[in-house]
Amino acid sequence: MSEANPSAAAGPQGYPGVGRVVVIIPTYNEVDNIRLIVGRLRTAVPSVDVLIADDNSPDGTGAISDELAAADQHVHVLHRPGKQGLGAAYVAGFGWAQDNGYDAAVEMDADGSHAPEELPKLLDALRDADAVIGSRWVRGGSVVNWPVHRLVLSRVANLYTRLAMGMRVRDATGGYRAYRTSVLQKIDVADVTSQGYCFQVDLTWRTHRHGFRITEVPIRFAERERGASKMTSAIIGEALWRVTMWGAQARRDALLDRLGRSSREGASWP
Ligand SMILES: Nc1nc2c(ncn2[C@@H]2O[C@H](COP(=O)(O)OP(=O)(O)OP(=O)(O)O)[C@@H](O)[C@H]2O)c(=O)[nH]1
Ligand SMILES: [Mg+2]
Numbered sequence: 170m171s172e173a174n175p176s177a178a179a180g181p182q183g184y185p186g187v188g189r190v191v192v193i194i195p196t197y198n199e200v201d202n203i204r205l206i207v208g209r210l211r212t213a214v215p216s217v218d219v220l221i222a223d224d225n226s227p228d229g230t231g232a233i234s235d236e237l238a239a240a241d242q243h244v245h246v247l248h249r250p251g252k253q254g255l256g257a258a259y260v261a262g263f264g265w266a267q268d269n270g271y272d273a274a275v276e277m278d279a280d281g282s283h284a285p286e287e288l289p290k291l292l293d294a295l296r297d298a299d300a301v302i303g304s305r306w307v308r309g310g311s312v313v314n315w316p317v318h319r320l321v322l323s324r325v326a327n328l329y330t331r332l333a334m335g336m337r338v339r340d341a342t343g344g345y346r347a348y349r350t351s352v353l354q355k356i357d358v359a360d361v362t363s364q365g366y367c368f369q370v371d372l373t374w375r376t377h378r379h380g381f382r383i384t385e386v387p388i389r390f391a392e393r394e395r396g397a398s399k400m401t402s403a404i405i406g407e408a409l410w411r412v413t414m415w416g417a418q419a420r421r422d423a424l425l426d427r428l429g430r431s432s433r434e435g436a437s438w439p
Contacts, residue, residue: 183216183217184216184217184273184292185216186293186296187273188273189271189272189273190271190272190273190274190292190347191217191218191219191220191245191266191269191271191274192210192218192219192220192277192285193220193258193263193274193275193276194206194207194219194220194221194277195223195224195258195259195262195278195279196221196222196223196224196226196234196279197223197224197226197230197399198226198227198228198230199228199230199279199280199396200226200229200230200396201395201396202281202393202395203221203230203234203237203279206285207244209284209286210277210285210288211241211243211244213285213286213289214289215243217243217288217292218243218245219244219245220245220246220247220265220266221234221237221238221245221246221247221279222247222249222258222259222261222262223246223247223248223249224250224253224258225248225250225251225252231246231248234246245265247261247262249261254365255399256361256364256365256367256368256371257364260358260359260361262274263348263350263353263359264358264359266350266353267350267353267354271350272349273295273347273349273350274348274350275291275292275346275347275348276344276345276346276347277345278344278345278393280393280394280396281393281394282345282392283344284389284391287303287388287389290303290388291303291345291346291347294347294384294386295347295384297382297384298382298383298384299349299351299352299376299381299382299383300346300348300349300372300373300376300381300382300384301346301347301383301385301386302345302346302383302384303343303346303385303387303388303390304339304343304387304388305323305340305343305387305388305390306323306324306327306339307339307340307385307386307387309387310340310387310389310390311388311390312389312390312392313389314391314392315390315392323342326342327341329409329412330370332416333412333413333415333416333417334370334374334412334415336374338373338383339385340385341370341373341374342366342370343369344366344369346369346372348372348376352376352379352381355379355381356381358372358375364404364407365404365405365408367404367407367408367411367412370408370411370412370415371411374415
């Protein structure tokens, strides 16, 4: 793994009211998208830095990323040895953000599904929150160009997650997010092994369980126009299994807590 040096590129002030921000873009075979998304991001919010976390994409995304970094001191590249999944790329990116003194780290896909022009909305909300989720499923949120089966999958997955885990978050699988790095530290993000959608649910769950403030802001999510999706049935299976386990554990903990409390209260009776 090689790392670029961010120096003081985020500027002395960073994003007003938030501080130094790095947007992490994980990439695997995004040769048709990477220039476009980085260009849009740098234009939309010039005060934030960018970290491309590339898993040695065979299509040469890493080399283009190096060119972008050479031309702009706000752009950095984390070269990873091979495809290890979206979650592992983010964990490495978050570690890099923490090591380099950033105040906040943002998750953004390379495929254009997450509009860089909407980033100020997320960062503005982070002033009064610990984590912000760009949400498709709150009032004002939307999804563009998704086939019906993807819409149904996302709605059902989020409904199931809400019911199984008892969280009020409406888009726990969404991948356009901003976290304060102090939160990432507290929730032990370096230990997270979940991948794909499950990675997003895992982080939401940890953040929720630690009592941090999670805010959802509406976003317009657009289906990718170029390149291929990396979503697989294994990613969906992992999310289903883990969400069910976490929900069951939470219910067990709540039950044990209630039993412990009532036996303590019982013991104090005359
Ligand atoms: N570094 C790295 N990035 C990945 C990996 N898998 C996916 N990505 C990136 O993660 C982002 C999201 O991946 P997508 O293929 O769009 O998957 P998705 O958004 O969950 O699925 P769709 O909704 O079908 O687009 C993109 O920027 C991908 O290039 C991986 O194994 N390693
Ligand atoms: Mg995508």
